[in-house]
Amino acid sequence: MQKDLSLSEFIVTRLIKACGYSAILFVALIFYFLLREGLPTLAEVDLGNLFSSRWYPVESYYGVLPLISGSLIVTLGAALVAIPFGLGTAIFIAEIAPRWAREILKPLVELLGGLPSVVLGFLGILVLSPNLRILLGLPTGLTALAGSLLLGAISIPTVVSVAEDALDSVPRSYRDAALALGATRWQTIWRVTLPAARSGVLTAVMLGVGRAIGETMTVMMVTGNAPVLATGLGSLFAPVRTMTATIAAEMGEVASGSVHYHALFFIGMVLFVISLIVNITASSVVFKQKKRAERVLS
């Protein structure tokens, strides 16, 4: 009996360990594959071309800068939408809403998260972009802004869900203490609860940004896909082409092993590195935060 238990214990431990390591292995394999398919670009395309501002593979123009800037500006716009709305909703659900409203709101927000992005893209084409054009007097509504608004909407459920959990896990006693000291409800939320949940809230924001930068279908449908170098916030009101949309639109027809094929993997590499940087920044801030909290407690 005792022996059986230790045997199953042994198997289960190993199994869980294998699962854990497999995640690392898969990421490493994906990165290896990206490097193998993407790095030849550096040899095949000269750097002046690769870092120019024209992307037109039909005539061997492989400038990736418009694509990188396009992804960055759409993601930035999405963050500007998702962070205030997401955190606001999370604070409302966790701190302000009565229990019954909370029971309804949280599942509803999570349902929104399950909405297929192609459906949102369709709404974007049919409803959002025509109205944006008329409202703002733009030449066309298929702009970075349309992409940002939709990606913001896609990211909000992620931000709300994670941030609400973080806020919820702040001990009741913190709030009680703040209120007992005479703080108003708003002061309690802003000065006590939110800072206490900071690492969770930051994770929420990063996950939201990660969701936005990797999203493909919606941006391909609504951003117009014109590879123009985005130079400032004004580009938010012009069409852009993102890295993800480029890969999705062109990978299907490209000859395997060609320069264009390698260039698309090179874009994938850049995308991978960018999301790696986002994650590393996030986790390093979270770690720093933890140390400070420990210092305060000790």
Place this chain on the structure above:
Amino acid sequence: MLLFVNACATRTASPDSKEAVYIENKGSDTMVNLALAWAEAYQDSHAGVQISVTGGGSGTGIAALLNKTVDLANASRRIKNEEFETARSNGVEPIEFVVARDAIAVIVHPQNPVNALTLQQLSDIYSGKIKNWSELGGEDRPIVRLSRESNSGTHVYFLEVVLRLGQEGNKTLFSQDTLLLPSSEGIIHEVRQNPNAIGYDGLGYVPDDLKVLAIAEKNGTAFVRPSIETVNSGAYPIARDLYIYTAGQPEDAIKKYLDWIFSDEAQKIVADLGFVPVTAPNSP
């Protein structure tokens, strides 16, 4: 992504056998969907016939025909003189059939007052030289250029025939702010609601509620609106013939298949896929 159906079995040569007959069909990517639709419909009604369709480009298809590895080569251009010479020296006599036509309609918002453009004006619009509709006698509105994605055959054809006016060595490119939309539907929807937009699409895909521009080949020549008649008469300038080449006069199963391609049933498939049906089979 193309559908590759590789039949590696040898073709049966016996004239009236009821056994499986393989027909190998290869070539133009523009025609690959059409060829597949034909093959599927034909196989449904003719048991025992198997048609394998591959893309790869017009040149690939013709090269394969010259090397006697396929029965039918699809091409969206005429066979070149050099290819014809090679064929002769290989003992192959390529026979040409115009099986459908491909016309590109230039579309704008129904309230756009501009009715007609020359090819040169179209080229200047898409290359970014003309930026406002007022330069073309329209309202004072910025021009929003719409195009298919660069991997579409229509995009490349438009680049060669319109932007570069069919001139070899002309290196005109699409203006960088040209919107590259992933689908015909995207272009049609944007043109339908945006009075600034100009777009192009296969004639068969254009719905009635959009304005189709008349196009003149040169300054001074007549402006022609695309229709089945003007495309078939050759008056409309942005149109091309789609060809099937056979090695020598077609016989047996291949002849039956080609005859069927000119039938109403097959030509209806042509129209359904946005191409222009040919009215009468042209004799080789």
